[in-house]
Amino acid sequence: MAYPSTAREIEARLGELDAAHEACTRTALPNRTHEGRTVSYLRIAAAGSDSGPRVLFAGGAHAREWAPPDALLTLVERLLIAYEAGDDLVIAAFTDAAASPDIPYPAATIAAAGVRRIVEGLQLFVLPCINPDGRAFSQSSPVNAMWRKNRRPPAPGSPCRGVDTNRNFDVAWDLERYYDDGGEQAVAATTDPCDPQTYIGPSAASEPEVRNVQALLAEQRIAYFVDVHSFSRKLLYPWGMDDNQSRDPAQNWRNPAWDDRRDGAPGGAYGEFIARPAIDRHERVGRAMRDAILSAAGSDRRARVRSEYAVEPGLALYPTTGTASDYAFSLDENGSITSFTLECGSDADGEGGFQPVPSIYPKIEREVHLSLLAMLAEAART
């Protein structure tokens, strides 16, 4: 399947993988999209196995971010092929020939024993394209290529279509209640349906795409979650709606006493509570994911610079509400769920931002594969 895949090709590929591999099962999620598309996920686990930590990788929430769904599909494919053959999983060498001089990225190997531990020790769920309507629209014409939202029809009397599916999850969704004026100004979310980027929707989890993910997270009791986006070479962990603090559990998104008083600012008076062990666990897993990318970059200095991912809390300068990764983390009040947003690729170094060209796509793909395989290895150890 050639990159970039269409929404229809992705759904078809899921069926093909199911048919071709005993350790892989395709299931359609309960909610069709606004335009009537089916959204499916794969479950990868050794035949007959129903034990081990449950991991979910998702992608394609933002329509214009074309690389993540393709990278998730090829990850599944390569993992299953290696497992069934009893072989190592080899991440192919890549040469960035657009750079001058060329930049070599050597091959990397996940040993066959590691592949077996993943497939036999975990329940892996992969939902490559959360928002197929948006992807189809984004790929329908160059003038639509920057479309980000889903394709929710306009409300009566409004010309404006679409909701940002990564602002519609049921976590701190109601930003007008949540923040003070400064936080509301800075937040990367809006109640304006005509905003082309970050409209939060008419109610929490109003969108079928979002209800699908929420259902999968809850019903499968997902312990490890990665929502794959692009771009900025970052591994972001909760929280996104404010800066993290571990001193005062009363400062939390559920506490109405803080409504209209949260600043959404780094170093501000309010901070979102996260227990220290949860921060430490995310830092540890995030470093393993980051190091997997960097250690596969070889010795070329430019390759190493271009393979540096940052591990950070979700809030840098702009707070976010209603995101998938914060929602996944929020499902256990004790903070036991490990949840990341992987922002793959870069605006720099010819990587193309939201839509890397085919010649550089293998670099993005290998970074997604290496980091997610590192998380799977971590999960398989628990």
Add this chain to the structure above:
Amino acid sequence: MQLVRIAGPTVAMRALGEVEGLDLERSSASRLDDDTWQVAGYATDEALAELEQRGLSSELIAAPDELAAERDELFSQITRDEDGS
């Protein structure tokens, strides 16, 4: 529309959501020093002028013709079904 990297002080950068014609990739925000941040985004010519008025700097990453050429290359890869999906 061009791809740019914008830099400036915290207060001005947190207010970038007000700028018409600017499509930020907010996850790319990174701190340069105590009170200076940078972020990537797609900007119209009008948005670039507004950024300049606000005293913010912008560095060109990809010009409109570069973005268009990349997009053309990608669209040539896509095999569309009759309904465009």
